Structure formats: structure tokens, C-alpha cells
Amino acid sequence: MTTVPAPSTPAAPSPWAMAWRRYRKSRLGVIGGWLLLFLYGLALFSPFLAPYAITTQHEEASYQPPQPVHIVHEGQLRAPFVYGFTQKRDPVTFARKNVEDRENPVPIRLFVRGDEYRFLGIRSNLHLFGVPEGNNFFPLGTDQLGRDLLSRTLVGAQVSLTVGVIGVLISFAIGIVLGGVSGYYGGWTDNLIQRTVEVLLSFPRLPILLALSTLIPAKWPSTWVYLGIVAVLALIGWAGLARVVRGQVLAARGVEYVTAAQAIGARDLRVILRHITPNLSSFLLVTATLALPGYILGESALSFLGLGIKEPMTSWGLLLKDAQNFQTLRLYPWLLIPGLFIFLAVLAFNFFGDALRDAADTQSRG
Structure with a gap:
């Protein structure tokens, strides 16, 4: 006569497993955790992600507004680019105004050389993105001294x-x-x-x-x-x-x-x-x-x-x-x-x- 083995009872979850389960039930908490990881990642790699050094001044680009990224120029699809800005004086108030130059698109390139920085004790001038030398790209605009706000x-x-x-x-x-x-x-x-x-x-x-x-x-x-x-x-x-x-x-x-x-x-x-x-x-x-x-x-x-x-x-x-x-x-x-x-x-x-x-x-x- 054969005996049927008794069904095994599942092991009780550990306190850490139960805490992780309760944490995952909070959608806002999970979103907040991922957002914090993202922000601290930006802070850690900021010298590489920033297109310019924080002290670099562009006198010709004082208070320049953010430059949007485009992919269409004159009806044609192109790689991501931006339009440069030129400063002109208002004929009435004589105040300087930033005017977008839509005739000369400036391509955005990855892994470009720029201002030198130190990361984890290592000197480098490699940045995640940038534009060809002689042009500027300010995704979040500039301040009074022409310093890049994103950087x-x-x-x-x-x-x-x-x-x-x-x-x-x-x-x-x-x-x-x-x-x-x-x-x-x-x-x-x-x-x-x-x-x-x-x-x-x-x-x-x-x-x-x-x-x-x-x-x-x-x-x-x-x-x-x-x-x-x-x-x-x-x-x-x-x-x-x-x-x-x-x-x-x-x-x-x-x-x-x-x-x-x-x-x-x-x-x-x-x-x-x-x-x-x-x-x-x-x-x-x-x-x-x-x-x-x-x-x-x-x-x-x-x-x-x-x-x-x-x-x-x-x-x-x-x-x-x-x-x-x-x-x-x-x-x-x-x-x-x-x-x-x-x-x-x-x-x-x-x-x-x-x-x-x-x-x-x-x-x-x-």
C-alpha cells in the first residue's frame, strides 16, 4: 500500500520580501524612486552631460532663449539640428534682441570635444552632445553673462x-x-x-x-x-x-x-x-x-x-x-x-x- 505524501506548505515570505511587496504597491513611491535615481545620475555624470563649463561665458548670447531641437528643415527630414541666434537692435528702443537664424541649421553631434573637466580624478574634454566649433547650443537658454543654463x-x-x-x-x-x-x-x-x-x-x-x-x-x-x-x-x-x-x-x-x-x-x-x-x-x-x-x-x-x-x-x-x-x-x-x-x-x-x-x-x- 502506497502512501501519498502530504503537500508541502509554502515558505513564509521574508520580512524584506513583504516590505518590497508593500513598496511596489505605491505607484507614486516607485515613480519617486526612479526619479531620484535619474536626478542623482544626472548629478554624477553632469560634467559629461553638460555641453559647457559652468564658468564659460558667451558675451554675444546674453539672455538667449532656449533653442528647440528640429528635425525638419524647409520641408525635408534631417538629423536633429538647431537654428542659431543672432543679436539685433530694436529700431525703436535700441534694445538688443535675439533673432533666430532659420537659414543656417546647425547639426547636433554626439560625443564632441569641448571644455575640459575632471571626472573621478580623470581629466577629459569629451561631452555627450554639442555643435560644430563656432556655433552654440543652449537647450535651456543662457543667463545675463551668456552662461549655459543647462550646464x-x-x-x-x-x-x-x-x-x-x-x-x-x-x-x-x-x-x-x-x-x-x-x-x-x-x-x-x-x-x-x-x-x-x-x-x-x-x-x-x-x-x-x-x-x-x-x-x-x-x-x-x-x-x-x-x-x-x-x-x-x-x-x-x-x-x-x-x-x-x-x-x-x-x-x-x-x-x-x-x-x-x-x-x-x-x-x-x-x-x-x-x-x-x-x-x-x-x-x-x-x-x-x-x-x-x-x-x-x-x-x-x-x-x-x-x-x-x-x-x-x-x-x-x-x-x-x-x-x-x-x-x-x-x-x-x-x-x-x-x-x-x-x-x-x-x-x-x-x-x-x-x-x-x-x-x-x-x-x-x-
């Missing part, structure tokens, strides 16, 4: 997007340590740290940012100013996280694995960082993702007000500074394009962070 926006992404990442890493390091120490020890240590947190949280964010940014010397080089802005953003960004981490540590310090680590003689800081903090990883990841937009907006606000990134370095906030005049904005609306990148980055981080928060929700039955 400055792409390179500015390196500053605007990395300020948030580095600032979050610094502020989270401070917040996790101080919040963990506050919740773990309690007593006068807890009172001292929490009173400091309350003082920091009682100040409005923008005024304290402006006050701290004025401490950065104006004579500092651009790299030092960048580090100073990161430090300013990090110094006021750790307080809220420290308060939340304190509550999490208060709840976790009495569980079995913490008691066991203490029983075998583990140091207090090791217990906090190696046993309690890893169990907060999902919470910290979601909090970091949702905090990044604040750092991007903080840097943009400081640079827009002239207290942040300085020339020759560039950022999205610094580029928006050229668009703060209403008359200039009415005449040259393409100067607002860096603001669109800020909007997309902040929106993508919010969508991505919300999706991660739902994915980390272990109580979800979805």
Missing part, C-alpha cells in the same frame, strides 16, 4: 542633492548618539539633552539658519562655504530626531537582548549603537528620506538670499537668485527652470519616503 543646472545638482545626503548623515549621527544617551541613562543627562533640544526646536528654522550662515566668512573659498552650509544645516537638524530616538530607546532598553548585552559586560555606547540602534533601522531610513527635502530647501533658501553657495560654484538655489526680479522673470522666464528641478526633487523624496514608511509598517496586512 549650470546639471552641475548645480551635485551641490543641491549632496548637501541633503551629507547633512542628514551628520545630523543623524548627532541625533542618534545624543538621543540614545538621553533615553538610555535618563536622570540629569536626559534633562540636559532634552532642554537643549527644546531650545533648538523653539527657534523658527529660517531665522536661525540665516543667523548661523552669517558666521561663515565671506572670504572663504567655495568648497569651504559648501562645508559650512552643510554644518549649519546639520547643527539645527538633529534636535527633532534626538527626541524621537530617545523615546525609542526608552521603550527598548528593558527588552531581553539589551539586558543580555548588559549582563555579558557590553559597554553602554556599544549597547546603544550595536543592539538598540539597528532595531530602529527601518524608522531611521524612512525619517532620513523624509528629512532630505528640508535640507535641499534650506540650502536653496540660503543661496537664493545670497548667504549660501557662492560663485564660481553653483547650486539650484543660487541659480534661482537670478530670477528674483519680477521684471527679469517676465522677460526671461527660462531662469525659473532650476526651481522646477527643486520641485521635482522635493516631491520625489516625499513620495519615496511615504512609500518606504508604508513598506516599513509591519502591522500592514496588505
Whole structure:
């Protein structure tokens, strides 16, 4: 007599698999994740993607409007090209105007030689696209000095997007340590740290940012100013996280694995960082993702007000500074394009962070 084997029960999905499944259910979160990958990819390869260096000036192309790409010239299909612009004076106002030259199409070529740059320590002058020497191509137009707005926006992404990442890493390091120490020890240590947190949280964010940014010397080089802005953003960004981490540590310090680590003689800081903090990883990841937009907006606000990134370095906030005049904005609306990148980055981080928060929700039955 043969026995029929019992059907095997499928293995339960791992917590990571369940979290990935919950994340994929958020369409906006997935779109936000892909958009962030795209933006950080642009920032990483910006010297290669940018057709010009950010300091290259074209005096004959001041405030030139964006040049659209065409594929049809005089009724014939052609490879992608653009029409050049020439400057003429208005016979009435004598103001200079950019007039499109439709008789001489300029072909767009891939992998052209141009301004030299350094990428990962390697010098190169190869760019993804460009036009023959003696011609210009400005896909997003130019600023007052004739500098290509696309090149400055792409390179500015390196500053605007990395300020948030580095600032979050610094502020989270401070917040996790101080919040963990506050919740773990309690007593006068807890009172001292929490009173400091309350003082920091009682100040409005923008005024304290402006006050701290004025401490950065104006004579500092651009790299030092960048580090100073990161430090300013990090110094006021750790307080809220420290308060939340304190509550999490208060709840976790009495569980079995913490008691066991203490029983075998583990140091207090090791217990906090190696046993309690890893169990907060999902919470910290979601909090970091949702905090990044604040750092991007903080840097943009400081640079827009002239207290942040300085020339020759560039950022999205610094580029928006050229668009703060209403008359200039009415005449040259393409100067607002860096603001669109800020909007997309902040929106993508919010969508991505919300999706991660739902994915980390272990109580979800979805």
C-alpha cells in the first residue's frame, strides 16, 4: 500500500520580501524612486552631460532663449539640428534682441570635444552632445553673462542633492548618539539633552539658519562655504530626531537582548549603537528620506538670499537668485527652470519616503 505524501506548505515570505511587496504597491513611491535615481545620475555624470563649463561665458548670447531641437528643415527630414541666434537692435528702443537664424541649421553631434573637466580624478574634454566649433547650443537658454543654463543646472545638482545626503548623515549621527544617551541613562543627562533640544526646536528654522550662515566668512573659498552650509544645516537638524530616538530607546532598553548585552559586560555606547540602534533601522531610513527635502530647501533658501553657495560654484538655489526680479522673470522666464528641478526633487523624496514608511509598517496586512 502506497502512501501519498502530504503537500508541502509554502515558505513564509521574508520580512524584506513583504516590505518590497508593500513598496511596489505605491505607484507614486516607485515613480519617486526612479526619479531620484535619474536626478542623482544626472548629478554624477553632469560634467559629461553638460555641453559647457559652468564658468564659460558667451558675451554675444546674453539672455538667449532656449533653442528647440528640429528635425525638419524647409520641408525635408534631417538629423536633429538647431537654428542659431543672432543679436539685433530694436529700431525703436535700441534694445538688443535675439533673432533666430532659420537659414543656417546647425547639426547636433554626439560625443564632441569641448571644455575640459575632471571626472573621478580623470581629466577629459569629451561631452555627450554639442555643435560644430563656432556655433552654440543652449537647450535651456543662457543667463545675463551668456552662461549655459543647462550646464549650470546639471552641475548645480551635485551641490543641491549632496548637501541633503551629507547633512542628514551628520545630523543623524548627532541625533542618534545624543538621543540614545538621553533615553538610555535618563536622570540629569536626559534633562540636559532634552532642554537643549527644546531650545533648538523653539527657534523658527529660517531665522536661525540665516543667523548661523552669517558666521561663515565671506572670504572663504567655495568648497569651504559648501562645508559650512552643510554644518549649519546639520547643527539645527538633529534636535527633532534626538527626541524621537530617545523615546525609542526608552521603550527598548528593558527588552531581553539589551539586558543580555548588559549582563555579558557590553559597554553602554556599544549597547546603544550595536543592539538598540539597528532595531530602529527601518524608522531611521524612512525619517532620513523624509528629512532630505528640508535640507535641499534650506540650502536653496540660503543661496537664493545670497548667504549660501557662492560663485564660481553653483547650486539650484543660487541659480534661482537670478530670477528674483519680477521684471527679469517676465522677460526671461527660462531662469525659473532650476526651481522646477527643486520641485521635482522635493516631491520625489516625499513620495519615496511615504512609500518606504508604508513598506516599513509591519502591522500592514496588505
